[in-house]
Amino acid sequence: MKAGAIGPRWALVTAVLLLIAMPVSPGVHAATQSGTCFSDSSTSGLLSGRTIIVDPGHGGSDPGAVNTATDPDLVEKTLNLEISTILKDLLVADGARVCLTRTADETLSNADRYTFANAEGGDALVSIHLNSVSNADVDYTMTMWGKRSKDLALAQAVLTKLVSGLATFPDGEDSPIDSGRVAQFASGVLLKSNMPAIIVEAVFMSNTQEASYLADSTQGRETQIAQAVRDGLVAFFQQQGGSDGGGGKGNGKGGGKP
Ligand SMILES: [Zn+2]
Numbered sequence: 001m002k003a004g005a006i007g008p009r010w011a012l013v014t015a016v017l018l019l020i021a022m023p024v025s026p027g028v029h030a031a032t033q034s035g036t037c038f039s040d041s042s043t044s045g046l047l048s049g050r051t052i053i054v055d056p057g058h059g060g061s062d063p064g065a066v067n068t069a070t071d072p073d074l075v076e077k078t079l080n081l082e083i084s085t086i087l088k089d090l091l092v093a094d095g096a097r098v099c100l101t102r103t104a105d106e107t108l109s110n111a112d113r114y115t116f117a118n119a120e121g122g123d124a125l126v127s128i129h130l131n132s133v134s135n136a137d138v139d140y141t142m143t144m145w146g147k148r149s150k151d152l153a154l155a156q157a158v159l160t161k162l163v164s165g166l167a168t169f170p171d172g173e174d175s176p177i178d179s180g181r182v183a184q185f186a187s188g189v190l191l192k193s194n195m196p197a198i199i200v201e202a203v204f205m206s207n208t209q210e211a212s213y214l215a216d217s218t219q220g221r222e223t224q225i226a227q228a229v230r231d232g233l234v235a236f237f238q239q240q241g242g243s244d245g246g247g248g249k250g251n252g253k254g255g256g257k258p
Contacts, residue, residue, distance in 0.1 A: 034106045035116040038088055039097040046234050048095030053122035055189065056084035056100065057129040057199070060107025065132030070211045077105065079205065079214055079222065080128045086226035087128070094234065110188035117193045124154060124236065125197035126229055127189055130205040130214075139176035139207040141166055144183050144199040146190025154196040155182050157239065158232030165228030166203060169213055170220035176207060196236070200229055 037051075057080045058064035064076030081102070088098045099120045101113045117125050131142065141162040145151035163180040190197045202225040203210045213221035 034102045034104070034108065034112075035099055035120070036103050037097060037099040037120060038092050040092050040095075043093060043095050045093065045095035047091055047237065050095075050123045050237060051097045051099065051121055052091050052233060053099050053101065053117040053120060053125040053193075053195070053197075054084045054087055054091070055113050055117070055125060055127040056080040056102055057127055059102050059105055062107060065130060065205055067132070067205050067211050069136065069208075070215050072215075074205055074211055074215055076130050076132070076205060079130055081105070082217055083202070083222045083225050084128045086223055087126075087229055090226055090230040091233070094230070110192075113189045114192040117189075117195065117197070122193070122195045124233060125189070125193050125195055126158070126233070127187075127197070127199045128225075128229070129199055129201050130203060131201040132204060132206040134206070136206055136208045137176070139204045139210055140179055140181060141177050141203060142181045142183060142201040144185035144187070144190070144201065146185065146187055146197065148184075151190060151196050151198055152182075153239065154232075154236050155198045157236035158198060158200060158229055161228045161232035161235065162200070162202060162225075165224055165231065169209075170224060173209075175203075176209060177203065200225075202229075 056077070058077035059081070060077075062077065064080065066076065067074040081104075084100060085103075088100055091098045099116070099122065101116055102108055113127070114125075141159065143155040143159045143162070145155040159180045159182050163177065166175055166177045169175050185199060187199060190199065203214075203221075205211055205214055210221070213219045
């Protein structure tokens with residue numbers, strides 16, 4: 001019976017070791033298959049004819065920021081996917097073809113993300129993130145660009161809409177956001193994608209007020225973020241398209257804008 005006393009423990013240890021060992025071989029680079037594109041051929045609108053890549057930041061083994069002061073913990077990868085899914089629906093309703101780099105909790109490398117974006121021929125790429133810092137009072141909105149000539153106009157167009165769209169919470173409370181920042185960031189996702197590409201650090205999920213709204217998606221903060229990014233994309237394409245509105249570069253037929 002001595003053996004019996006330690007037997008279950010060894011069985012447990014073996015099972016744990018197997019669980020640790022198994023995910024290493026499959027999985028890690030199955031990634032470009034995870035991307036999925038969405039469109040609605042019965043819908044036309046301001047973004048008809050555009051392909052937009054929406055990239056939910058982090059995922060799988062990379063949680064991104066975690067706010068452990070909330071109950072339950074807020075995890076960035078999960079919020080990024082929620083916001084990206086709402087954004088996808090808004091953009092599809094505007095007539096766009098929208099490609100999500102991931103639709104589930106999956107690990108993606110930067111190469112997976114830009115390879116997918118380039119293969120799908122995106123007209124713009126938006127990578128969705130939430131910011132975090134140790135001081136729980138800090139909150140502002142930010143967009144980041146990689147190559148000035150390719151990305152900066154998109155970063156500025158989206159930032160303008162984030163600042164105005166996030167200044168109040170959905171219930172009308174003043175939010176801590178009263179300004180925005182635009183910054184350069186040498187991310188492979190931005191530098192190696194062939195289209196205007198930005199990272200959105202929408203709000204600080206480490207901020208106490210933001211966290212309390214983000215913790216309950218029915219309060220609508222995620223929707224506000226998605227709506228602001230959508231508005232920024234529309235403004236960007238309107239700038240790019242000039243007076244015909246929908247053509248953009250290289251599409252002489254116009255994008256189907258009424
Ligand atoms: Zn992030």
